[in-house]
Amino acid sequence: MATRFAQRVLQPSNHVLSVKMPAKSTNRKKSPLLSPFPEGWYFVASRKSILKEKLIQKTWLGEEIVAWCDGAGRICVAVAVCPHLGSELGPAAGGRVSDGCLVCPFHGYEFDVSGQCVATPFAAAPKAAKLKVFETREVLGMIFAWWGIDGRPSQWSLPEDPPASADWCELGFRTLRFAGHPQETSENAVDLAHLRYVHGYDSVQRVEPVTVDGAYLTSCFDFKRTQTIAGIIDITFDVSAMTHVLGTGYSFVEIHERSIGMDARLWVLATPVDGTLIELVLVSQVRQMRNPKRPIVGLRFVPLRFRARIMNRILMTAQKQDVMQDVVIWSRKQYRSRPRLCRSDGEIGVYRRYCKQFYPDHEDSFQDGPVDRVAEHGEAPP
Ligand code: FES
Numbered sequence: 001m002a003t004r005f006a007q008r009v010l011q012p013s014n015h016v017l018s019v020k021m022p023a024k025s026t027n028r029k030k031s032p033l034l035s036p037f038p039e040g041w042y043f044v045a046s047r048k049s050i051l052k053e054k055l056i057q058k059t060w061l062g063e064e065i066v067a068w069c070d071g072a073g074r075i076c077v078a079v080a081v082c083p084h085l086g087s088e089l090g091p092a093a094g095g096r097v098s099d100g101c102l103v104c105p106f107h108g109y110e111f112d113v114s115g116q117c118v119a120t121p122f123a124a125a126p127k128a129a130k131l132k133v134f135e136t137r138e139v140l141g142m143i144f145a146w147w148g149i150d151g152r153p154s155q156w157s158l159p160e161d162p163p164a165s166a167d168w169c170e171l172g173f174r175t176l177r178f179a180g181h182p183q184e185t186s187e188n189a190v191d192l193a194h195l196r197y198v199h200g201y202d203s204v205q206r207v208e209p210v211t212v213d214g215a216y217l218t219s220c221f222d223f224k225r226t227q228t229i230a231g232i233i234d235i236t237f238d239v240s241a242m243t244h245v246l247g248t249g250y251s252f253v254e255i256h257e258r259s260i261g262m263d264a265r266l267w268v269l270a271t272p273v274d275g276t277l278i279e280l281v282l283v284s285q286v287r288q289m290r291n292p293k294r295p296i297v298g299l300r301f302v303p304l305r306f307r308a309r310i311m312n313r314i315l316m317t318a319q320k321q322d323v324m325q326d327v328v329i330w331s332r333k334q335y336r337s338r339p340r341l342c343r344s345d346g347e348i349g350v351y352r353r354y355c356k357q358f359y360p361d362h363e364d365s366f367q368d369g370p371v372d373r374v375a376e377h378g379e380a381p382p
């Protein structure tokens with residue numbers, strides 16, 4: 001239960017870190033203004049993990065869903081309830097994948113990746129037997145599904161894959177679970193003041209104003225971050241970050257580190273689980289550095305092909321540290337529909353108005369209140 005934690009932080013290895021949270025930390029239910037399931041594309045799983053596990057089941061935006069892949073590589077994400085007599089279809093109930101079809105554990109109905117029942121053991125497949133399936137998109141092997149208001153189809157798309165040359169190391173994944181809301185986690189992309197105050201970044205500077213084009217928002221800023229490597233050496237990273245936000249479930253950050261000349265990509269993928277918890281998946285990759293601008297401690301003798309992977313691990317560690325600092329705040333905060341903003345808040349008002357489109361009545365994500373108009377229109381932090 002989210003209401004009493006030991007909050008669990010899950011890692012890919014199933015290693016569980018515990019972050020002690022006070023029982024009082026679940027005041028999210030006291031914030032009725034923010035509907036828990038904004039419309040958008042939300043991460044389901046990586047293709048790799050679906051292929052490995054064959055059939056995945058999870059709680060996703062308040063529903064039990066399953067995901068599997070057929071022999072042609074087509075992936076299906078569907079509600080985990082059989083249209084015959086309602087059996088659950090996930091592996092825990094005995095659901096399985098056979099010849100690319102999902103087989104119900106109760107009477108053996110078989111469903112192809114379109115969700116259609118194509119066979120039963122004892123009679124012809126009833127045409128009306130069809131799973132409720134979700135639209136899916138894939139970005140570099142990350143599988144997303146569309147969650148629409150009242151089941152409506154996708155209103156916008158996710159971007160094409162970014163260039164995936166051999167220069168880029170494979171994606172690294174970290175998964176965290178905590179009480180929170182995806183709008184509030186994505187809000188950090190425009191909340192530059194917290195970068196200094198919570199994370200201790202220096203020289204935080206907005207490079208360009210936040211832009212909004214339908215469901216697409218960009219936020220571009222620079223900062224410096226000092227990190228201790230191996231517990232002894234402090235390295236200062238001089239970072240330029242370009243954040244591409246598409247709804248509350250998808251944030252993609254292009255990172256350029258100037259002092260070394262390193263390029264990295266980060267994805268921050270927030271998915272509501274059950275209306276209280278969210279799953280935050282952090283994904284990253286680093287581009288191979290053939291000629292780093294300055295020597296990187298300990299990497300000089302590492303073969304070239306391993307360097308990007310090692311830097312990705314360092315990046316993931318830094319990213320996780322930062323996010324854990326945010327989790328302490330996120331899991332205890334209340335949503336304020338009328339935030340009392342100040343000049344250093346940058347474009348939070350712009351972001352809140354952008355988010356309105358993801359809610360059924362376009363009203364519950366942000367109520368215009370007596371906020372500081374200068375701050376609302378976006379001024380870089382002093
Ligand atoms: S409930 Fe699924 S086949 Fe009967």
Ligand SMILES: [Fe+2]
Pocket residue numbers: 188194195198199322323326
């Ligand atoms: Fe943060």
